[in-house]
Amino acid sequence: MQFKGRIFVVSGPSGAGKGTLVVKLMNRVPYLHLSVSATTRKPRPDEIPGVDYHFLSEEEFLKGVEEGKFLEWAKVHDCLYGTLYDEVKEFLAGGYDVVLEIDVQGALQVKERVPEAALIFISPPSWKELKARLEKRRTETKEAVERRIQNAKAEIKFADKYGYVIINDEVERAAERLVNIVKQERAKKKPTTM
Numbered sequence: 784m785q786f787k788g789r790i791f792v793v794s795g796p797s798g799a800g801k802g803t804l805v806v807k808l809m810n811r812v813p814y815l816h817l818s819v820s821a822t823t824r825k826p827r828p829d830e831i832p833g834v835d836y837h838f839l840s841e842e843e844f845l846k847g848v849e850e851g852k853f854l855e856w857a858k859v860h861d862c863l864y865g866t867l868y869d870e871v872k873e874f875l876a877g878g879y880d881v882v883l884e885i886d887v888q889g890a891l892q893v894k895e896r897v898p899e900a901a902l903i904f905i906s907p908p909s910w911k912e913l914k915a916r917l918e919k920r921r922t923e924t925k926e927a928v929e930r931r932i933q934n935a936k937a938e939i940k941f942a943d944k945y946g947y948v949i950i951n952d953e954v955e956r957a958a959e960r961l962v963n964i965v966k967q968e969r970a971k972k973k974p975t976t977m
């Protein structure tokens with residue numbers, strides 16, 4: 784099927800600030816839907832099922848994989864995460880562009896399946912800053928912070944596979960760049976086929 788709407792993939796290590804930038808993007812640009820991913824990770828205290836994630840058991844998740852319900856999926860920090868086709872197709876059909884906030888493994892699967900998707904990588908300004916941001920969260924154990932740093936090192940190697948790289952050194956400037964990329968890509972009017 785062909786849709787007028789576009790898919791925007793936003794990736795970057797946790798602590799790079801992509802969540803904050805995506806919220807600013809959603810508030811500033813109309814007709815964007817932020818896809819709600821499925822995950823086997825346990826909800827954090829402030830997270831709402833169906834709003835932050837669809838929280839699934841591993842069995843439910845793998846059943847969805849078998850049934851071909853996922854546009855992409857990957858194991859990240861020992862849990863499974865994935866984008867449901869329904870989350871994307873329903874909104875593209877409704878005239879929205881869809882934003883996927885997903886890891887690099889998932890982004891590369893989307894690039895393969897939907898080459899017209901726009902891929903945007905958010906990079907932290909430095910390792911020192913990334914570590915400081917992760918430690919400030921307090922929801923994570925020391926081991927989890929260390930694992931996220933190792934994961935970040937692996938993720939950053941994939942930045943050159945993305946059409947755009949934004950260095951999040953100053954949040955307002957980075958948010959404006961993100962907004963401009965979305966507007967610029969929209970102006971190209973490339974339909975999405977999936």
Ligand code: 5GP
Binds near residue numbers: 857885886887
């Ligand atoms: P968190 O557990 O902190 O919410 O997310 C951890 C990582 O999982 C983040 O890097 C995030 O981008 C990634 N992630 C979230 N949803 C998806 C998804 O649907 N697919 C993939 N491949 N990664 C995801």
